[in-house]
Amino acid sequence: MKSAEVQFEKVTAKTFPKGPDSLAPGHRACQGCGEVLALRLMVKALGLDFMAVSATGCMEVCTSPFPQSAWRMPWIHVAFENAAAVAGGVDAGNVIRRRKGKMPDRRIPVVAFAGDGGTADIGLQALSGALERYHENLVYVCLDNEAYMNTGIQRSSATPFGASTTTSPAGKVSKGQNTWKKNMPAIAAAHNIPYVATASPAYHLDMMNKIRRAAAIPGPAYLHVYAPCPTGWRMKSELAVESARLAVKSRVFPLYEVIDGRYILNQKVDEPVPLGDYLKPQGRFRHLSEQDIALISERVNREYEHLAKLAETFSEPSF
Amino acid sequence: MSAPKGKSDSARAIGLEVSLAIAEAVKLAEAEVVAAYPITPQTHIVEHLSELVANGELTAEYVPVESEQSAMSACIGAAAAGARTFTSTSSQGLLLMAEMLYIASILRLPIVMAMVNRAISGPINIWNDHSDAMSVRDCGWIQVFAETGQEAVDLTIMSFRIAEDPGVLLPLIVNLDGFTLSHFIEPVILPEAAEVRRFLPPYETAHKLDIQNPLSLGALGGPEIYTEARRALDLALTGAKPRIQRVFDDFAKVFGRQYKLVETYRTEGAETILVTMGSISETAMTAVDEMREAGQKVGLVRLRLWRPFPVEEFRAAVAGAKNLAVIDRAMILGFPEGPVATEIRALLYHEKNRPHMTNFILGLGGRDVPRSHFKHIVERVRELGASGRQGRYELVGVLE
Ligand SMILES: Cc1ncc(C[n+]2csc(CCOP(=O)(O)OP(=O)(O)O)c2C)c(N)n1
Ligand code: SF4
Ligand SMILES: [Mg+2]
Numbered sequence: 001m002k003s004a005e006v007q008f009e010k011v012t013a014k015t016f017p018k019g020p021d022s023l024a025p026g027h028r029a030c031q032g033c034g035e036v037l038a039l040r041l042m043v044k045a046l047g048l049d050f051m052a053v054s055a056t057g058c059m060e061v062c063t064s065p066f067p068q069s070a071w072r073m074p075w076i077h078v079a080f081e082n083a084a085a086v087a088g089g090v091d092a093g094n095v096i097r098r099r100k101g102k103m104p105d106r107r108i109p110v111v112a113f114a115g116d117g118g119t120a121d122i123g124l125q126a127l128s129g130a131l132e133r134y135h136e137n138l139v140y141v142c143l144d145n146e147a148y149m150n151t152g153i154q155r156s157s158a159t160p161f162g163a164s165t166t167t168s169p170a171g172k173v174s175k176g177q178n179t180w181k182k183n184m185p186a187i188a189a190a191h192n193i194p195y196v197a198t199a200s201p202a203y204h205l206d207m208m209n210k211i212r213r214a215a216a217i218p219g220p221a222y223l224h225v226y227a228p229c230p231t232g233w234r235m236k237s238e239l240a241v242e243s244a245r246l247a248v249k250s251r252v253f254p255l256y257e258v259i260d261g262r263y264i265l266n267q268k269v270d271e272p273v274p275l276g277d278y279l280k281p282q283g284r285f286r287h288l289s290e291q292d293i294a295l296i297s298e299r300v301n302r303e304y305e306h307l308a309k310l311a312e313t314f315s316e317p318s319f
Numbered sequence: 320m321s322a323p324k325g326k327s328d329s330a331r332a333i334g335l336e337v338s339l340a341i342a343e344a345v346k347l348a349e350a351e352v353v354a355a356y357p358i359t360p361q362t363h364i365v366e367h368l369s370e371l372v373a374n375g376e377l378t379a380e381y382v383p384v385e386s387e388q389s390a391m392s393a394c395i396g397a398a399a400a401g402a403r404t405f406t407s408t409s410s411q412g413l414l415l416m417a418e419m420l421y422i423a424s425i426l427r428l429p430i431v432m433a434m435v436n437r438a439i440s441g442p443i444n445i446w447n448d449h450s451d452a453m454s455v456r457d458c459g460w461i462q463v464f465a466e467t468g469q470e471a472v473d474l475t476i477m478s479f480r481i482a483e484d485p486g487v488l489l490p491l492i493v494n495l496d497g498f499t500l501s502h503f504i505e506p507v508i509l510p511e512a513a514e515v516r517r518f519l520p521p522y523e524t525a526h527k528l529d530i531q532n533p534l535s536l537g538a539l540g541g542p543e544i545y546t547e548a549r550r551a552l553d554l555a556l557t558g559a560k561p562r563i564q565r566v567f568d569d570f571a572k573v574f575g576r577q578y579k580l581v582e583t584y585r586t587e588g589a590e591t592i593l594v595t596m597g598s599i600s601e602t603a604m605t606a607v608d609e610m611r612e613a614g615q616k617v618g619l620v621r622l623r624l625w626r627p628f629p630v631e632e633f634r635a636a637v638a639g640a641k642n643l644a645v646i647d648r649a650m651i652l653g654f655p656e657g658p659v660a661t662e663i664r665a666l667l668y669h670e671k672n673r674p675h676m677t678n679f680i681l682g683l684g685g686r687d688v689p690r691s692h693f694k695h696i697v698e699r700v701r702e703l704g705a706s707g708r709q710g711r712y713e714l715v716g717v718l719e
Contacts (some may be wrong), residue, residue, distance in 0.1 A: 122415075173373060
């Protein structure tokens with residue numbers, strides 16, 4: 001069966017999951033944290049019938065100071081660089097126990113959550129290995145707040161060009177981050193896995209359905225989730241959702257899916273809002289000149305056009 | 320333990336967070352390549368270094384690698400290319416670079432690393448102890464422990480001189496306690512740039528990748544050579560000891576602060592001696608003062624040099640003591656004593672007049688170490704010494 005045909009129960013405003021969240025309130029994320037919002041909505045969509053693996057990072061630290069835990073389903077944290085490998089192991093354990101009749105005979109999604117640092121940098125090798133090995137029930141979620149927030153806002157390879165962080169500071173001879181954001185969804189898609197998608201907490205139903213689809217499709221899935229971080233982006237704490245929406249509307253973070261190699265652009269942005277509307281409320285971009293913004297805008301548009309072309313060209317599954 | 324004095328007296332001490340002071344020391348040393356990966360509590364060092372590079376105050380390549388394994392790999396590459404190289408890490412980051420540490424030393428590359436000591440997972444914990452340092456005890460690097468901010472700065476500058484000494488050519492770790500030292504604001508004298516340059520000339524070496532003089536680094540060493548290669552490394556490390564002291568002495572001549580491999584504090588006539596490493600020695604000295612005032616014959620010996628172990632200096636420092644209380648900030652799981660105590664007991668085994676010795680383990684994962692701990696320890700080691708009992712380690716400040 002083609003992955004696109006795999007059925008799952010859709011989340012709508014009417015069927016929005018009720019009942020206790022799998023992520024309990026009382027965690028210790030910062031006020032207005034977009035990352036914990038995205039995490040909570042995703043695990044809400046999954047209910048209690050899955051297992052989670054966290055990489056070290058903000059979401060792990062803020063949900064698990066002993067003797068408390070915010071997780072109501074089975075959860076494990078091992079280290080920073082290996083969430084994908086640990087999740088692959090959990091899946092292997094579940095698979096064999098299920099095969100031997102030691103577990104009920106049904107699929108248990110194993111969902112790994114890692115930050116952009118834990119995904120695009122230190123965890124990339126483990127992720128590539130896990131995707132290539134094609135763990136049947138693996139869903140990998142990158143929560144992308146575009147820097148190492150847990151350790152104090154250091155740059156990662158997912159930090160956008162021009163952003164000032166504590167290890168890519170803007171200074172007399174520096175404009176901040178001097179490299180372009182690594183294209184993680186494309187790297188995941190290059191593994192020819194059945195499902196890759198981007199998602200945003202500003203489009204929460206879309207995001208919740210994407211993780212449901214990711215869990216329903218047999219074979220590994222990769223979700224790249226935009227996770228605004230008021231603390232690290234140096235913006236007002238009420239702006240997380242707004243900035244996530246502007247990121248989509250300015251073409252900075254397009255929403256799309258790759259299902260069996262078929263590209264679907266979920267939100268066409270024919271008339272993008274000016275890039276400055278997105279950048280300016282964020283202190284990390286404060287030092288950029290109009291010229292710098294024009295340079296970034298040019299790149300953002302080119303990347304968006306490239307994606308639109310992919311969606312046009314690969315409109316049928318390719319494997 | 321020796322007060323700043325001498326030529327640089329005129330230089331004013333400034334209040335500076337120790338992490339930033341270390342970054343400034345790296346700048347003074349004109350490090351050429353910094354490859355590092357953030358981890359608490361090391362972050363302030365590398366953040367300040369990125370700032371210095373971003374502002375053009377330090378002309379260096381800052382390589383923001385994607386993991387510690389790559390940090391140490393890049394340092395090895397940079398040092399092999401002949402550049403003066405610095406990095407810094409802690410705990411989990413150190414464990415991830417462990418494979419490369421062993422290779423850096425056999426390649427004889429003079430990399431300098433500030434290790435901001437933090438407990439190892441698990442449970443995951445970002446606070447201070449020495450379990451990270453002890454986990455790489457045998458990696459072939461020179462290893463020193465700093466007690467104060469000034470010492471951390473001075474050791475950083477001296478480290479490059481020691482490591483790059485053609486008679487040494489070994490990588491070097493400067494250990495400093497996470498938070499309790501790294502994040503404290505201390506009065507620090509930053510040496511004059513010109514004086515540092517005189518003390519530490521630019522790094523030039525023939526031991527590098529060079530088109531004109533091609534070397535192969537990292538060759539295979541089979542059964543016919545492996546033993547000799549390991550012995551050569553051990554001899555290099557052991558043989559570095561007098562050269563380290565010589566650099567300390569040269570430093571004193573220029574900057575007026577004299578360091579020794581092993582420091583002693585009020586050990587004259589001491590019946591009981593505490594043995595410490597790192598910043599808790601400050602607290603221990605205060606406790607020693609108080610006990611001395613109360614008429615107790617107590618002193619302190621602090622290991623500044625950990626690798627190569629200063630065997631003779633240590634023996635001399637504790638000679639005559641009746642009781643030794645050796646303090647560890649890490650455990651050896653499955654063995655009756657901690658790593659420092661184990662080594663010291665082994666060293667003293669052949670002594671005719673061995674002191675009684677007990678191992679005390681404390682301050683794990685950031686657990687506070689107040690002065691009262693040292694008083695308790697002194698009482699306890701005397702008691703055990705008098706009764707002739709010899710047991711396993713004792714935990715101080717543990718919840719039962
Ligand atoms: C091997 C290792 N290196 C470094 C660290 C320190 N560390 C913990 S979390 C973290 C950054 C996490 O960044 P990211 O993955 O983007 O997640 P965020 O906190 O931003 O959500 C770092 C550098 C570690 N725990 N282990
Ligand atoms: S630092 Fe950012 S990502 Fe981390 S908890 Fe705070 S707001 Fe959330
Ligand atoms: Mg992040």
